[in-house]
Amino acid sequence: MLIRKRIEIPSSEITPKETYRTFQMSRRRLLAGLGAVGAAAATVGLPEAAWGLDKLKTVPSNYNVTDRDVTPESKAQSYNNFYEFGEEKDDPLHNAQKMQIRPWTVKIEGLVKKPQTLNIDDILAYRPIENRVYRFRCVEAWSMVIPWDGYPLSELIKFADPLPGAKYVQFISTTSGRGMILPSGIEFPYSEGLRMDEAMHPLTLLTFGSYGEVLANQQGSPIRVIVPWKYGFKSAKSIVKIKFVEKEPHTTWNDMAPNEYGFYSNVNPQVDHPRWSQAHERLLNSNSIFPKTVPTLMFNGYDEVASLYSGMDLRKNF
Amino acid sequence: MPSKAIPYFKAAVHILCLLPAAYLWDLYRSHKLVAFADPVNYITHFTGDWALWLLLVTLAVTPVRRLHPSLNWLIRFRRMLGLYAFFYATLHLLTYVFLFSGYDVPAAIAGVRKWHLMEPLVQLNAVLPSMLDDAEKRRFIQVGLAAWLLLLTLAVTSTQASIRSLGGWVWQGIHRLIYVAAILAVIHYWWLVKAGVRTPLKDTLVLAVLLLWRLGLWATKRTKAKARERRLWSEDQAIR
Numbered sequence: 001m002l003i004r005k006r007i008e009i010p011s012s013e014i015t016p017k018e019t020y021r022t023f024q025m026s027r028r029r030l031l032a033g034l035g036a037v038g039a040a041a042a043t044v045g046l047p048e049a050a051w052g053l054d055k056l057k058t059v060p061s062n063y064n065v066t067d068r069d070v071t072p073e074s075k076a077q078s079y080n081n082f083y084e085f086g087e088e089k090d091d092p093l094h095n096a097q098k099m100q101i102r103p104w105t106v107k108i109e110g111l112v113k114k115p116q117t118l119n120i121d122d123i124l125a126y127r128p129i130e131n132r133v134y135r136f137r138c139v140e141a142w143s144m145v146i147p148w149d150g151y152p153l154s155e156l157i158k159f160a161d162p163l164p165g166a167k168y169v170q171f172i173s174t175t176s177g178r179g180m181i182l183p184s185g186i187e188f189p190y191s192e193g194l195r196m197d198e199a200m201h202p203l204t205l206l207t208f209g210s211y212g213e214v215l216a217n218q219q220g221s222p223i224r225v226i227v228p229w230k231y232g233f234k235s236a237k238s239i240v241k242i243k244f245v246e247k248e249p250h251t252t253w254n255d256m257a258p259n260e261y262g263f264y265s266n267v268n269p270q271v272d273h274p275r276w277s278q279a280h281e282r283l284l285n286s287n288s289i290f291p292k293t294v295p296t297l298m299f300n301g302y303d304e305v306a307s308l309y310s311g312m313d314l315r316k317n318f
Numbered sequence: 319m320p321s322k323a324i325p326y327f328k329a330a331v332h333i334l335c336l337l338p339a340a341y342l343w344d345l346y347r348s349h350k351l352v353a354f355a356d357p358v359n360y361i362t363h364f365t366g367d368w369a370l371w372l373l374l375v376t377l378a379v380t381p382v383r384r385l386h387p388s389l390n391w392l393i394r395f396r397r398m399l400g401l402y403a404f405f406y407a408t409l410h411l412l413t414y415v416f417l418f419s420g421y422d423v424p425a426a427i428a429g430v431r432k433w434h435l436m437e438p439l440v441q442l443n444a445v446l447p448s449m450l451d452d453a454e455k456r457r458f459i460q461v462g463l464a465a466w467l468l469l470l471t472l473a474v475t476s477t478q479a480s481i482r483s484l485g486g487w488v489w490q491g492i493h494r495l496i497y498v499a500a501i502l503a504v505i506h507y508w509w510l511v512k513a514g515v516r517t518p519l520k521d522t523l524v525l526a527v528l529l530l531w532r533l534g535l536w537a538t539k540r541t542k543a544k545a546r547e548r549r550l551w552s553e554d555q556a557i558r
Contacts, residue, residue: 079355087515089355142356185514257513275456275510277448280420282359287352293420 056129056209058149063132063203070133071144071285073211079284080218081138082237084175084188092218099174099238101222110244111166120222124208126159127151131212132205137267137300139231142282148226149209154200156242162196166244169199171225171236186256192236193249193263194227197308203228207235229302231265262318266309267300271318324394331395335402338368339409358417365410370507370521372403373469373500377528384535397476400496404473407466407503419445419452458509465502468495497532500525 078093085095104120129149137143157169173190198204205226208215215221220237227235233253243249253261260274269279283292299305309317342364345351354360376399383392416423422441429437452459472493474480481489504525507518 074353075355083514087517089359142359253512260513272455275458277451280448282356284356289346289352289357290423291358291417291420293422 054214056149056212056214058129058131058209058212061130061132063130063134065133065135065145068135068145068283069285071136071146072287075284076144076146076210077216077219081140081233082218082220083186084173084190085218093216096217099217099221101217101238104222104240106223106239107241108160108244109241110170111163111246112244113161113163116160123156123206123223127155129208130205134205134226134228135297135300135302136226136228136232137281137296139233139261139265139273139278141273141276141278141280141296142284143294143296144284147211148205148207149212150205150207150226152202153204153206153225154202156206157199160242160244162244165246167196168245168247168249169194169196170241170243170245170249171239172241172243173220173236174238174240186252188252189240190236190252191249192225192234192251193245194225194234195248195308198227198305201305201308203302203305229267229299229305231261231267233261234265264309264314264317266305266314266318267296268298268314268318269296270298271315324391328395328398331398335372335399335405338364338406358413362410362413362418365406365413366507369403369406369410370500370503372399372406373496373503374521374524374528376400376403377496377500377525381528381531400469401473401476404469407469411463411466415442415445415449419449421445458506461502461509462506465499465506468499468502472496472499497529501529 079089080092080096081089082092082096085092085099102120105117106120106123107115107117109115128151130151131147131149133145133147135143136146153169170191170193173188173192175189194204205228207220207224207226208222210216210219215224217238220235220239223239224237225235225239234251248263251261251263254263267278272278278296280293281296283294286292342351342361351357351360376396379392379396379399383389415421422444426438426441429435429440453463472495475484475489475492484492504518504522507521511517
C-alpha cells in the first residue's frame with residue numbers, strides 16, 4: 001500500500017550553506033583554471049577568506065522595509081519559482097546548481113546606438129552595489145521581505161544608450177544550463193519585459209546579490225532584475241540578453257495564460273487572480289507554523305510608482 | 319489469507335495509513351516544519367496528495383482483487399482505505415479553513431485561554447466572507463469542496479447498518495459516487511496548478527487506468543450478457 005513519496009529533505013540534512021558554497025566556489029575556480037587554489041579550497045576547514053569572494057561589497061541605501069521582518073535567508077533560497085529548473089518550489093535549489101554562472105555575458109540588442117556584449121564582471125563593477133530591502137510579492141499570494149544587492153537598472157540603460165524609438169525593454173533569461181527540465185508547454189528562453197519608464201524607475205534594481213552575497217543560482221544568479229511593485233515573475237532571472245524594442249515584447253507567463261498574467265502585473269489587491277484573491281498575502285518571514293496573513297498593498301506599498309500609470313485602467317491593464 | 323490473520327493485517331494497514339499523518343506531526347514537533355519556507359503550502363499539498371493517493375489505492379482494490387481469486391480478502395480493507403482517504407481530505411479542508419484562509423489561530427487560542435470560548439467562532443466569522451468568495455468564484459475550490467462532500471456522504475453511509483437500512487442496490491449506487499469524487503479531485507488538482515505544469519499527470523493516469531479497467535469489465539459483461547440473451551432467445555425459438 002505504501003506509495004512512493006517525495007520526502008521533503010529535513011533542514012537538518014540540507015548541506016549547510018557554507019559547505020555548499022565552499023564546494024561551489026572551489027568548483028568555479030577549478031573551472032576558471034585556478035586548479036591549485038581550487039583544490040586547496042576544497043579541503044576541509046576552509047578559512048573564512050577563501051569564500052569571501054562570494055560576499056558582495058555593498059553600500060547602504062535609503063530603500064528599506066521597516067515595518068516587516070526580513071525573511072530568513074534559508075527560506076528565500078529554498079522556495080523559488082524558476083521553472084527552467086523544475087516545477088516544485090524546492091526544485092530550483094537542487095537543479096539550478098548545474099548552471100554555470102561564469103563566464104557570463106549579457107547581450108545588449110535592439111534599438112540602441114551600439115549593440116554590444118558585456119561581461120558580467122564589468123557590469124558588476126560599473127556602479128556601487130547598493131543594499132536595498134524590498135517587499136517581494138509573488139503572484140501566488142505569498143510574500144517575503146528580501147535584501148537585494150544591485151544598482152538601478154537605469155544606470156545600465158543609460159550606458160546602453162537606447163534610440164528614441166525604444167519604448168520597451170525585454171529581458172531574455174538563460175537556457176544554457178544543461179539539464180534544465182522543460183515542462184511541456186512553457187517555451188524557453190524565459191522572456192519578460194518592462195515599459196521604458198518602468199525600467200528607468202529608480203526602484204527597478206539590476207540585481208547581483210541578496211543578503212550581501214552573490215545571488216544563489218536558484219535566485220537567478222548572476223544577474224537579474226527586481227521590480228518590487230510587480231508580481232515576482234516580472235523580475236526576470238539569469239539574464240543573458242537585454243533588448244530594446246518599440247512594441248510590447250511577448251512575456252512567458254502571459255503567453256501561457258493571458259487571462260492570469262497580464263503584461264503589467266502590478267501588485268494590486270483589487271484585481272484577483274482567476275484562481276485566488278490577491279487582497280491578502282501570506283507573509284513568509286517568520287518561524288511560525290501559523291501563517292501571517294496580511295493585506296496586500298497597492299503597488300506592493302510602493303506608491304511612488306502610481307504616477308507611471310495615471311489615466312490607465314489597471315483592471316484592464318492588469 | 320486465513321481469517322485469523324485479518325485483524326493483524328488490519329492493524330498494519332491502520333499504522334501504514336496513519337504514517338503520513340505521523341510524519342507530518344513529527345515535522346511539526348521537531349520544529350522542522352516551521353523551517354520550511356511556506357509550512358502552510360507544504361501541509362496543504364501533503365494532505366491533498368495523501369487524500370488523492372489513498373482514494374486511488376481504494377479504487378485499486380477491486381482490480382487487484384480480480385487478478386486472482388486468492389486475493390479476494392483484499393475487499394475487507396477497502397472501506398478502511400476509503401475512510402482514510404476521507405480522513406486526509408478532511409485534514410486538507412481543515413488546512414484551508416484554518417491555515418490558508420487567513421484565520422487567526424493564535425488569536426483564537428489566546429481567546430480560549432482567557433475563557434472567551436466564542437473566540438474561535440469570532441475568528442471564523444472574520445474569514446468567512448473571503449472563504450465564501452472563494453467558494454463562489456473559484457472553480458477549483460468548488461470541485462474540491464464537492465469531492466469532499468461526496469466523500470463525506472460515503473463516509474457517513476459506510477457502516478454495515480447503512481448497507482442494511484439502505485438496501486444493497488441503493489447503497490451501491492451511492493457508493494459508486496467514489497468515481498465522481500476521484501474525478502473531481504483530479505480536476506481540482508489540474509485547475510489549481512499553473513498552465514503548463516504537469517504535476518497532476520501521474521495521478522490522472524493512475525485514475526484513468528483504474529476507471530478504464532472498470533469500463534472494460536462493464537463492456538465485456540454487457541457483451542456476454544447480450545450473447546447469452548441471444549442464445550436463450552434462439553433456443554427458445556428452436557423449442558417452439
